[in-house]
Amino acid sequence: MRRLFHRLSVAAISFAVSTPAVAETIRVGATSGPHAQILEAVVPVAKSRGLDIKIVEFSDGTMINPATDSGEIDANAFQHTPYLDRQNRDRHLDVVSVARTVLMPIxxxxxxxxxxxxxxxxxxxxxxxxxxxxxxxxxxxxxxxxxxxxxxxxxxxxxxxxxxxxxxxxxxxxxxxxxxxxxxxxxxxxxxxxxxxxxxxxxxxxxxxxENELSDYFCLIGVARRNVEQPWVKTLVESFRSDEVKTFIIGTFKGDILAGW
Missing domain, CATH: 3.40.190.10 (Periplasmic binding protein-like II)
Structure with a gap:
């Protein structure tokens, strides 16, 4: 009986080691077009780091911060700081920036x-x-x-x-x-x-x-303040600000959109 238990224990340990961990899943909001397109380049980078990103496209950008604040989505990547500041003030939200991303010069x-x-x-x-x-x-x-x-x-x-x-x-x-x-x-x-x-x-x-590159309008990754310390935030930021995504931006937009890292 002891031998059987020992064999089962070894098998269970072996299975646990060989089975990959289930990736954490988050929902990230963006407006359709370049913002969502850049997020598509972030997805495989994040996945390789154990984070599964589901992109949620919005036709109305004014709805993204409220959705982030309420928890309907976990993060967003579409706006600049002056826009976020006004949305927080006017709509009584508490969404904060956790990283600078790209500049889309006006x-x-x-x-x-x-x-x-x-x-x-x-x-x-x-x-x-x-x-x-x-x-x-x-x-x-x-x-x-x-x-x-x-x-x-x-x-x-x-x-x-x-x-x-x-x-x-x-x-x-x-x-x-x-x-x-x-x-x-x-x-x-x-x-x-x-x-x-x-x-x-x-x-x-x-x-x-x-607009020149000294602009105050670099875009950002926004999350609800309560989520700032969540481990996935760091992975999302590092995946977005990766060499792979920067190469994608340079190759795809040819200087029309500038990476802020």
């Missing part, structure tokens, strides 16, 4: 004019209407000399902060995803890179204005 395009100098007096400029990206767009326009904002105005600038508009440009605020669709109807459109790429625009070749 850019400006025109189908009517070949250069910014060619913009007519009184021309119409479309910018995103959400608070963080509208300020970002205005700062881009200010940096290019098209208008001037109140001294000390930060990235939460609004059209009411414009103090000098020498060419009388009409600033029209539209939903960010809509601006590529109306580009032919305005003189200049300021467009987030993810929407520009989805619309078939080439930020390197087509943009008349482009």
């Amino acid at each position: 850019t400006a395009y025109s189908k009517r004019h070949a250069t910014v100098a060619g913009l007519p007096r009184g021309g119409e400029i479309a910018i995103p209407n959400d608070p963080t990206n509208s300020g970002r767009a205005l700062k881009l326009l200010e940096g290019s000399g098209l208008l001037r904002l109140k001294p000390g105005t930060g990235f939460e600038a609004t059209v009411f902060d414009i103090i000098d508009n020498p060419n009388g440009f009409r600033i029209t605020e539209l939903e960010a995803a809509q601006i590529p669709r109306v580009l032919a109807d305005v003189d200049l459109g300021v467009i987030n890179t993810n929407y520009a790429i989805r619309a078939g625009l080439d930020p390197r070749k087509d943009a008349l204005l482009r």
Whole structure:
């Protein structure tokens, strides 16, 4: 009887050693397009490290942080810090950044004019209407000399902060995803890179204005504060900020999207 028990014990130990551990599974939210595409490159890297990522694509980015806060998803990778800060404040959320990821420089395009100098007096400029990206767009326009904002105005600038508009440009605020669709109807459109790429625009070749690499708008990985110390957070961050994912970004986006590591 003792011999039989000994054989069973050895067999059980052998089975336990040879059976791979079940990977932990998390759900990570992103908007469709480049953000989700980059996450697809993160998946195999994370899997090799014992973390199974299920990508949850959202058509409405405003729903991602609430889903993260409530636990519907575990993390997200789609937004920059000013956007997260405003969402936390306005929607009473507690989502925090655990890592910097990529920069999708905001850019400006025109189908009517070949250069910014060619913009007519009184021309119409479309910018995103959400608070963080509208300020970002205005700062881009200010940096290019098209208008001037109140001294000390930060990235939460609004059209009411414009103090000098020498060419009388009409600033029209539209939903960010809509601006590529109306580009032919305005003189200049300021467009987030993810929407520009989805619309078939080439930020390197087509943009008349482009945000520089000193931008405060690098994207991030966000998690609910209660999850910050979970072991999977470190694995997710290290997988995203891996050499494999950086190589994918460089090879796929050719400088249109910049890795922040």
